[in-house]
Amino acid sequence: MPFLRWILRHPFTVVCSAVVIVLSIVGFASSTYDWGWQVLATGQDDVFRHHRWWGLITAFLAVDGGGALIFVVPFIVVVVGAAERLMGSWRTAIAYVGGSAASGLIGFGLSWVESTYLGFLPLNAPSIEALSPATGVICAAMAASSFASALWRRRIRLGASFIAVTLFLYSGGAGDFYSLVAVPVGLVLGFALGGSRSKFRLIRSSHHEIRTLLAAVVALGSIGPVVAALIGSGSGLLSIYGFLAVDVDHPRTALIGLLPVAVGVVAAWGILRGRRAALWLAVCIQVMMSAVMLGVFVVIQPETMTAIAEQANEEVDPYIWQTLTGSALCAILPLASAALLILLRKHVDVRPSRASAKRFLVITLSALAGTALISFVGVLAISDQFRPVPTVLDILRALPLRLIPHTFVISDGLAFVPTTHWAHKVWSLPAGLFWAAVLTASCLLILGRTAAVDDDDRVRARAILERGGGHTLSFMSTWPGNSFWFDEVSDAAVAYRVQGFVAVAVGGPFGPAFADPRVVERFVRFCGDHGWTPTFYGVDDATIETFEGLHWQRLKVAEEAVLRPRDWNPTGKKWQDIRTAVNKAGRAGVVAKWTSWRELSLLQRSQIQAISEAWVAEKNLPEMGFTLGGLDELVDSSVRLMLAVDAEGTIVAVTSWLPLYGTDDAVKPHVIGYTLDFMRRRTDAANGTMEFVIAAAVEQAKSDGLEILSLSGAPLANAAPESSTLDVRGSVVAQILDYVGRSLEPAYGFRSLLNFKKKFQPEFLPLWLLYPDTTDLPAVGAAIGRCYLPRLSVVQLSGLLRDLRPKPTPEARREPAA
CATH class of the missing domain: 1.20.1540 (Rhomboid-like fold)
Known part of the structure; x- marks a missing residue:
C-alpha cells in the first residue's frame, strides 16, 4: 500500500x-x-x-x-x-x-x-x-x-x-x-x-522563475496586512497594519481595505503571466502604500498611540517607539519592493494593447472623478454631521484622502471627522467605489483577451501561417517579441524584431505566397521607409532563390538537422546508440507520451517547470530567446510535447515540437511536419533518455504520415568543418564566428548539441544570414545578439567577454626556468 x-x-x-x-x-x-x-x-x-x-x-x-x-x-x-x-x-x-x-x-x-x-x-x-x-x-x-x-x-x-x-x-x-x-x-x-x-553565487533564474519570485513579493506585500489584521495584536515591526486595518465600530466598512489587497493579488497574477501593465500597477500600489504609511508616521500623535497601546494591553512607552519604527519601516519596504520591480521589469515584457490600456485609464479616471464628486457633494450635504463643520475649502483639501480606505487614515491629521452613522457611510463609501472600479479595470487590463500588445496582428499572422507556406522556423514568428509586416498585395507576412536601426526577420516570409520574390522586395522597401537595415536570419536553401534578386551577402550561421520520417529505419551499426537507448528505456519502464500542455495535469506541468528551472539554474549565462524557446512557448495548443515518463509516473525528459503547415486546400490547418525546440531532462535521468524521446517522436511522425521532422539548427556550429576549410580560411567573418562558437561551447554547448543530433543520421542543411552589405555586418551581428539575449546585463556581458578571451595553456602558465 x-x-x-x-x-x-x-x-x-x-x-x-x-x-x-x-x-x-x-x-x-x-x-x-x-x-x-x-x-x-x-x-x-x-x-x-x-x-x-x-x-x-x-x-x-x-x-x-x-x-x-x-x-x-x-x-x-x-x-x-x-x-x-x-x-x-x-x-x-x-x-x-x-x-x-x-x-x-x-x-x-x-x-x-x-x-x-x-x-x-x-x-x-x-x-x-x-x-x-x-x-x-x-x-x-x-x-x-x-x-x-x-x-x-x-x-x-x-x-x-x-x-x-x-x-x-x-x-x-x-x-x-x-x-x-x-x-x-x-x-x-x-x-x-x-x-x-x-559556492555563494547567484543561481541563474529563467524569465518564468524571476516572474514567479516577483509575483510572490507583490502577493506577500499585499496579503501581509491581512495577516497582521487577522493576528490583530501582534508585536512585530509591521503589526501596526493589524490595528490600522480593523475598525471595531464599523466592521463592515473596514472590509473596504480588502479591495486594494485584491488589486495587488491581481497584479501579482499578471506579473506571473508576464504582463508589463501588472508590474506598473504593482509599483503604483507599493508607492501608494509607502505614502500612506509615511503619512501615519508624520501625523500620528502620542495620545493616539497611547490609546491604541491601552486597547492592546501594551506598555505605553515601548509601544510608542515600536509604532513609530513600524510606520517608518512600513513606508520603506514598499519602496524597496517598487525598486525591485522596476529593476527587474525586463523579465515582464508582455506590453498591453492600446485598447486595453485606454480602457483601464478611462475606467480609472472616471472612477476618480466620480469618487471626488460623490465625496464632495455628500460631505457638503450633511456637513453638520461632521466636527468641526467643514468649509468648502476643507472638503476640497480632504478629497485625496477619500481614495484611501478609512481605516488607514489617522484622524490626527484630519481637519474634520464624521460623528454620525450616515456621515461615516459618506466618509468611507467613496474609497470603496474607487477601489472596486480599479479592481474591475485591473482585471480587464491584465486578464482580458486583448490584454497584450499586437494581439490583433498576432491573430492575423497566425491565420496566414496556418494557411501554409514557409519554413521550419515559421512557427517561431508567433512568439512574443515579434512584430509583423503584412503584404498588402499577396497572402504573406514577415515576422521581425527591431534592435537599434536593424530589423531582424525570423527566417523569410510565411504564408501561401511566401516564395514570391516581390514579397521580399516590398518588405525591404518597408524597412527602408522606416530607416531600418533589413536582414533575414535563418533562411534555408529551399527558399534562398527568393532573395537572389536583392544581390545581398550571405553567411552560414547554423546547420539544420532534417529527418524524413517516412524513411526512418534505425537498423545497422550506425544506429546502435539509438537502439541501445530505446531498449534501455524499455527495461527501466520508461514510456513515451505524445501530448500537449493543455492535456497535462497540474502535477505534470509542475514537473516540467522544475526540469526547466533546474536546467537554467546551472547555467552561468542567461536563457536565450528569439529562435530558442523556453517554458512560456510550451503552452500553445498547437505545440506538441513528447515526454519520457518513468514507471512511477514522473516526467524525466521533455521535448517540444513546433508545427509546419502545408499549402494544400484543406479547410483545417494541415500539419506536414514538426520542428524540435525545447529539449530538457532531469539531472538524474539515465543516459540515453533524450535519444529515446527523439526516436519516439520520429516514430510518432512516421505513424502520422508526416513529411519532415526538423531537429532544428545548431547556431555557430558546423556539421562538416573539414569540407568548409577553404571557406573558413577565406572569410574573416567565418573565422570570427567559428571562434565565438568554440568560446561559447562551455556555456551553451551548441557544438555538443550538433554532435548529439548526428546520432540520428539526419540530412544537414545550412541556414543563412542574409544582409545588404559587408559594412552592415557589425550592426547586424549586434542586433542578432540582442535578439537572443535582450536581457543581458552589464555584469553578464563582462562575464561573457571574459569567457571569450583565449584560455592560457598549461605550458603558458609555467614560469620560465631561471
Missing part, C-alpha cells in the same frame, strides 16, 4: 507528528504546572531560572491551540517528510531536535539582550511562553536544502526565509522570533551534516 510504504520511508516524520499531537493534547486537557514534572516548560525563565532544560525541546514539539494543531501537523508531514526524503531520517532528526534547541538557546540570548539593552524598542513578544514547532520545521527545511539540487536549494531557502520573515514582521511572537533564528541555524546544520557547500 502506498500509505504504508510512505510511513516506512518517513519514520521520523511519523514519530514527530505523533509527539506533537500527544503533547499538544496533554497541554489542552490539563494544567501541566500542577504536575511534578512540568512537560511543557516554554520560556527562558523556565529553562534558566527553574532549570527545566527539557523545555528547549518540548517547547518546539507542541502547540497552544486546536486550530494551530490542525495547521501544524500537515505542515510537519509535508515539509519534514520532504526533508527526510532528501537527507535521511537521522539527519532530519538531528536537524529538527538539535536545530530547535540551538534556535531556542540563541533566541533566549537575543531576547535577553533585547529586553536588557533595547527595552525601548521591542522587536517581538517576550519569550515568557512560546510553543513553536515551526522552528524545527524551518530548521529541517533549511538543512535539507543543502542536499537538494541548485534550483530547489534556492527555492527552499527563499521559501523558508519568506515565511520566517513574514511572521516575524507581521506577528512578532516569541515563536516567530525563534523561527527567524532557525533560518541560519538550519543552514549551518545542513553544511555540518554533509550537505553541499556550494
